[in-house]
Amino acid sequence: MLVRTRLDAFSLPSLARGCAVLAAGGGDTELGLLMALRAVQRNGPVELIDAAALPDRALVMPCALVGAPTVAGERLFSGDEGLVLRAMTERLHGGRVAALMCLEVGGVNGLLPVVWAARMGLPLLDADGAGRSFPQLEQHAMHLAAIAASPVVLTDGRDNTIVVCADDDAAAERLVRRTAAVLGGVCAAALYCLRAEEVLAATVAGSVSHALALGQAATAQPSGVAAALGATVLLVGHVIAVERVSDGGFASGSATIRGFGREDARQVRVEMQNEYLVAFEDGAVRASVPDVIALLSSETGVPIATEELRYGHRVTIIAIRGAALWSTEAGSALTGPAAFGYAVAREPAAERDAHVAS
Amino acid sequence: MLVRTRLDAFSLPSLARGCAVLAAGGGDTELGLLMALRAVQRNGPVELIDAAALPDRALVMPCALVGAPTVAGERLFSGDEGLVLRAMTERLHGGRVAALMCLEVGGVNGLLPVVWAARMGLPLLDADGAGRSFPQLEQHAMHLAAIAASPVVLTDGRDNTIVVCADDDAAAERLVRRTAAVLGGVCAAALYCLRAEEVLAATVAGSVSHALALGQAATAQPSGVAAALGATVLLVGHVIAVERVSDGGFASGSATIRGFGREDARQVRVEMQNEYLVAFEDGAVRASVPDVIALLSSETGVPIATEELRYGHRVTIIAIRGAALWSTEAGSALTGPAAFGYAVAREPAAERDAHVAS
Numbered sequence: 001m002l003v004r005t006r007l008d009a010f011s012l013p014s015l016a017r018g019c020a021v022l023a024a025g026g027g028d029t030e031l032g033l034l035m036a037l038r039a040v041q042r043n044g045p046v047e048l049i050d051a052a053a054l055p056d057r058a059l060v061m062p063c064a065l066v067g068a069p070t071v072a073g074e075r076l077f078s079g080d081e082g083l084v085l086r087a088m089t090e091r092l093h094g095g096r097v098a099a100l101m102c103l104e105v106g107g108v109n110g111l112l113p114v115v116w117a118a119r120m121g122l123p124l125l126d127a128d129g130a131g132r133s134f135p136q137l138e139q140h141a142m143h144l145a146a147i148a149a150s151p152v153v154l155t156d157g158r159d160n161t162i163v164v165c166a167d168d169d170a171a172a173e174r175l176v177r178r179t180a181a182v183l184g185g186v187c188a189a190a191l192y193c194l195r196a197e198e199v200l201a202a203t204v205a206g207s208v209s210h211a212l213a214l215g216q217a218a219t220a221q222p223s224g225v226a227a228a229l230g231a232t233v234l235l236v237g238h239v240i241a242v243e244r245v246s247d248g249g250f251a252s253g254s255a256t257i258r259g260f261g262r263e264d265a266r267q268v269r270v271e272m273q274n275e276y277l278v279a280f281e282d283g284a285v286r287a288s289v290p291d292v293i294a295l296l297s298s299e300t301g302v303p304i305a306t307e308e309l310r311y312g313h314r315v316t317i318i319a320i321r322g323a324a325l326w327s328t329e330a331g332s333a334l335t336g337p338a339a340f341g342y343a344v345a346r347e348p349a350a351e352r353d354a355h356v357a358s
Numbered sequence: 359m360l361v362r363t364r365l366d367a368f369s370l371p372s373l374a375r376g377c378a379v380l381a382a383g384g385g386d387t388e389l390g391l392l393m394a395l396r397a398v399q400r401n402g403p404v405e406l407i408d409a410a411a412l413p414d415r416a417l418v419m420p421c422a423l424v425g426a427p428t429v430a431g432e433r434l435f436s437g438d439e440g441l442v443l444r445a446m447t448e449r450l451h452g453g454r455v456a457a458l459m460c461l462e463v464g465g466v467n468g469l470l471p472v473v474w475a476a477r478m479g480l481p482l483l484d485a486d487g488a489g490r491s492f493p494q495l496e497q498h499a500m501h502l503a504a505i506a507a508s509p510v511v512l513t514d515g516r517d518n519t520i521v522v523c524a525d526d527d528a529a530a531e532r533l534v535r536r537t538a539a540v541l542g543g544v545c546a547a548a549l550y551c552l553r554a555e556e557v558l559a560a561t562v563a564g565s566v567s568h569a570l571a572l573g574q575a576a577t578a579q580p581s582g583v584a585a586a587l588g589a590t591v592l593l594v595g596h597v598i599a600v601e602r603v604s605d606g607g608f609a610s611g612s613a614t615i616r617g618f619g620r621e622d623a624r625q626v627r628v629e630m631q632n633e634y635l636v637a638f639e640d641g642a643v644r645a646s647v648p649d650v651i652a653l654l655s656s657e658t659g660v661p662i663a664t665e666e667l668r669y670g671h672r673v674t675i676i677a678i679r680g681a682a683l684w685s686t687e688a689g690s691a692l693t694g695p696a697a698f699g700y701a702v703a704r705e706p707a708a709e710r711d712a713h714v715a716s
Contacts, residue, residue, distance in 0.1 A: 088523070091449075091450060091452075092449060092450070094449075094452075151521075158525070159524065159525035159529075160522075160523070160524050160525065160529060160533060161521075161522075161523040161524075162520060162521065162522050162523070162533065162537065163509075163519075163520065163521035163523075164518075164519075164520050165446070165518070165519040165520070165521075166517065166518050166519075167516070167517035167518065171517075171518060175518060175520065175540060175541075178540040179520065179537065179540055182533060182536040182537055182540065183533075
């Protein structure tokens, strides 16, 4: 049964909350939500469709912001970037784009494709490339399915567009990172374009619905959000230390959270590199990438981004099982702790609750 | 009458010498000549054609190296860059490239398009964008004719390709300069693509033939080269001072040349920014851009590049009249002394000799 979901002023706040959780500390979604709300108010809701609804050979355009996350929060986008991305993508691929797709459903990148889809009257595919946010270009389902990231279309939303074509995705990553700097640090991107018949094998299906369900659960039950999310609760406590290191373009560091109460002297240390990556307790891994680690404000249930985390914050540390493809050998090599420089074994989070993950 | 010229092992050395003169001190052509000789030996000669020989609507691809000139001399190109440029250009323009064109006929950029044309079995158009070398992207006839530089296709010849699309040519210049750095400092480029019917109004016609004629004259008469070139001789003397300033990515500076003999106490100071731009004598302008100023070795007749010029060199300073379009108001604003920061009036070089300029 195809139940068609509309992304509108009612559902978008939930989507934004879900995307904030799946950002794993990677960024705020408020600006993205405001842009998406304005876009659907002006242009009408965006239809969320399954791959089955796509005509054969239809072109699907994954899109996102790429570049420095700290700049992304300070740089306003007009919402017209999608038009530029689409025009160049169609020129390069010689066909019409039938639907947009979130490159990743985490953070603002779960919302900007909604803005662009609304502006163009295009549907959004209920899928993404990661089921969350990941920092590297290669860390996407399309890469595992041998779909090339190139040509990567980049635009600054000010009529400047750059297309990067590289021999392989690792080279594309290097060139895109440096080219984003040329365009002002952060830019809108379309990459990993694929055809309708490739979608099922090359994406994380249902991930927009999943983000929406997460967000609805979080909104309905802000105090008991962790349970509602079908997440593993690692610790409820307060931040007693945050260390930050700016290293190779990444905002790295770690945060230490101590449990509440005398009887609960437990401490969890969470390592971060833009995202929360690994949670340690007594030297043992409690959770790690590719599972989503989120720190929710114990007062509001709102996810706290790595750069906003401060001494004294009361938080609930949760872990949400990552998409199934990241548990394969190739998926694990691409997104497991080792891919981020941690020589530790993953401690998988519990399977998702059926009512949330469906 | 259409006399078809073939660029082959007999004519290429003359073309290389002519391009070296028209580089106006901007670079050496030896490496380009060796590559061109090898390409025509392997793939046969390149046909030099007039615009009239192009089918209607045929796509002409101007191409060149862009980026830092000092890197260009140290960076080997495979000769396959043309294939990459052509493939992406055809993808972007949705048509087949019928002929290549030198973006500028000065220096190595007069020869690399020959290499690429030979490899692909394509003809070379007897025209270019400047009639010489100029350092800025906008300083081309196509820009004056309102043909956009974008999309600018750049490749490093190692399977990495970047396309820059900017709102205007000034923005394209900035983006291309920075993007060339991403690709290693210097790269092969295709830009200002145009259609057959636009060629006459938007290029300097006959400029490859002109370079060839210059080179033949220089080769035939190395001692009296200046006269053979139909050039104005400003001074015959020796270099008594070279000052260099590395400023904003340009190798700037000036050279002072003193006339030979007791009776000839004349001194000419030549200002340079990669190219020789203005020649002063007793504070007055003797020659300037857009005319070509070249310093020929008095021993060999070979043009000396700005970066090779040394104290003690015996040189003949000549000036060759620039292409007619640079004498128009718009052309003069784009390529005259003021465009390079000199608040002086141009002192035009004498009209070209008919036998050389034809």
